[in-house]
Amino acid sequence: MALLVQKFGGTSVGSIERIEAVAEKVISYRDQGNDMVVVVSAMSGETNRLIELARQIDPQTRGRELDVLLTTGEQVTIALLAMALQKRGYPARSYTGGQVRITTDSAHNKARIKSIEHEKITGDLQNGCIVVVAGFQGVDEFDNITTLGRGGSDTTGVALAAALKAQECQIFTDVDGVYTTDPRVVPEARRLNIITFEEMLEMASLGSKVLQIRAVEFAQKYKVPLRVLSSFEEGEGTLITSEYGADKTMEQALISGIAFNRDEAQLTLNGVSDTPGVAYQILGPISDANIEVDMILQNVSADGTTDFTFTVHRNDFETALDSLKRTAKKLKAREVSGNNKIVKISIVGVGMRSHAGIASRMFEILANEGINILMISTSEIKISVVVDEKYLELGVRALHEGFDLKSQP
Numbered sequence: 410m411a412l413l414v415q416k417f418g419g420t421s422v423g424s425i426e427r428i429e430a431v432a433e434k435v436i437s438y439r440d441q442g443n444d445m446v447v448v449v450s451a452m453s454g455e456t457n458r459l460i461e462l463a464r465q466i467d468p469q470t471r472g473r474e475l476d477v478l479l480t481t482g483e484q485v486t487i488a489l490l491a492m493a494l495q496k497r498g499y500p501a502r503s504y505t506g507g508q509v510r511i512t513t514d515s516a517h518n519k520a521r522i523k524s525i526e527h528e529k530i531t532g533d534l535q536n537g538c539i540v541v542v543a544g545f546q547g548v549d550e551f552d553n554i555t556t557l558g559r560g561g562s563d564t565t566g567v568a569l570a571a572a573l574k575a576q577e578c579q580i581f582t583d584v585d586g587v588y589t590t591d592p593r594v595v596p597e598a599r600r601l602n603i604i605t606f607e608e609m610l611e612m613a614s615l616g617s618k619v620l621q622i623r624a625v626e627f628a629q630k631y632k633v634p635l636r637v638l639s640s641f642e643e644g645e646g647t648l649i650t651s652e653y654g655a656d657k658t659m660e661q662a663l664i665s666g667i668a669f670n671r672d673e674a675q676l677t678l679n680g681v682s683d684t685p686g687v688a689y690q691i692l693g694p695i696s697d698a699n700i701e702v703d704m705i706l707q708n709v710s711a712d713g714t715t716d717f718t719f720t721v722h723r724n725d726f727e728t729a730l731d732s733l734k735r736t737a738k739k740l741k742a743r744e745v746s747g748n749n750k751i752v753k754i755s756i757v758g759v760g761m762r763s764h765a766g767i768a769s770r771m772f773e774i775l776a777n778e779g780i781n782i783l784m785i786s787t788s789e790i791k792i793s794v795v796v797d798e799k800y801l802e803l804g805v806r807a808l809h810e811g812f813d814l815k816s817q818p
Contacts, residue, residue: 411575412575413575414570415438415447415448416449416544416562418562418640420582421450422450422453425489428489428490430640431581432494436494436497445540446530446569446570447542448541448544448565449543449544450544451479451483459478460475463478471517473554476517476554479546480545480556483546484505484543487543491503501539502533504530504541505546506554507548508529509526510548511525511547512524513557515549517553517555520558522547522627525568527572527573545562557623563580563623564627570628571633576634577633577635577636578628578635578636580624580638581640583641584619585638585642585646587604587617587649589815590666590805590814591617594805600647602645603647604666605649606628608757611755611757612757615668615755619637628649634649635650636648663764663767664761664814666758667756667757669752669755669801669805671798671801674720674725674747674749675719675720675751675784676718676729677717677718677744677746678717678718678736678744679716679742679746681714681743682715682740683710683713683714683715690736691733695719695721698725698729700725701721701725702721704720704793733745733747751795751798752795752797754805755793756771761791761792767792770812771808772794774808778804780797780800782794783797
């Protein structure tokens with residue numbers, strides 16, 4: 410008998426009818442002889458509704474009381490799902506994060522899990538119960554309710570799977586797996602049967618929104634096999650694991666997927682002195698403004714000056730540009746410019762480690778479409794380029810076809 414941890418997101422439990430359907434799906438796995446632990450999110454839209462209520466009281470509200478409010482959403486869902494299971498004759502018991510006891514640090518609204526006491530769950534499983542746990546929440550060492558941040562239910566599921574040594578953590582969502590790229594951009598995109606943690610982390614960080622990054626990091630750290638499945642249709646989904654193993658066909662895949670991010674903006678400082686500490690003088694104020702920098706490019710000219718370019722989230726563009734203008738005056742830079750009409754396109758694949766020429770092939774494909782590359786960034790299993798936003802869909806489609814992702818096994 411295997412132990413499975415299943416997580417269902419807000420869309421999957423968005424109505425009474427959907428909760429009833431989730432109960433049927435859980436029972437189908439239970440009837441196969443599996444022990445079942447189910448983690449659920451709040452019903453779709455509920456967390457936003459609660460946040461809006463809080464903002465009507467205080468637009469700046471956050472911290473402890475907001476966590477107390479937000480965790481009520483999951484408490485509704487666990488009770489309703491347990492009732493649906495019991496109605497069908499299956500013993501079920503629901504727990505909040507605090508009842509389990511999922512202990513976190515005290516960083517309200519973005520807490521991190523420190524430990525899980527799973528004795529109650531283990532006892533219920535031994536007694537034949539299906540255990541239903543509220544995702545997204547825990548308590549700190551002082552018994553204050555905490556939440557894990559947006560998408561935290563994925564992390565709850567993975568953490569429970571690790572603590573209970575589950576055979577698999579299954580994430581049920583509104584898509585049937587991880588695709589080579591967004592099917593809304595490339596209708597021929599193919600669902601991947603398997604992908605490594607490394608690749609999934611890269612794709613998640615580069616714009617793929619199938620899984621929360623923290624959940625994938627947690628699964629990789631504790632070697633918990635993850636599977637992404639659809640709540641609405643049957644299928645094998647996509648397995649996310651440590652390595653491809655003995656599947657020789659997978660070793661031949663140079664590129665596993667193409668990710669993209671529309672929320673990019675580029676800033677450039679031209680003609681600053683090429684001396685030690687200049688990069689810090691430019692980026693220090695940006696960091697002080699709590700703005701994250703993504704890609705960085707520095708060029709040195711013959712006259713001893715440098716041009717410094719970097720990218721930030723598009724929402725931070727105006728703030729970063731204002732900061733850069735102030736810095737430019739101090740450094741007596743020649744010019745400041747910005748562009749918030751750019752996107753980042755990335756190809757990801759562990760096959761890059763053992764194959765040369767991937768970057769040149771990517772650049773050739775884009776050049777053939779007349780797409781100019783503004784910036785380039787690489788890692789061991791990723792190549793990212795910044796291009797004008799008007800070329801996003803053309804670039805993604807061209808790369809998908811150029812690397813033959815549709816037909817790979």
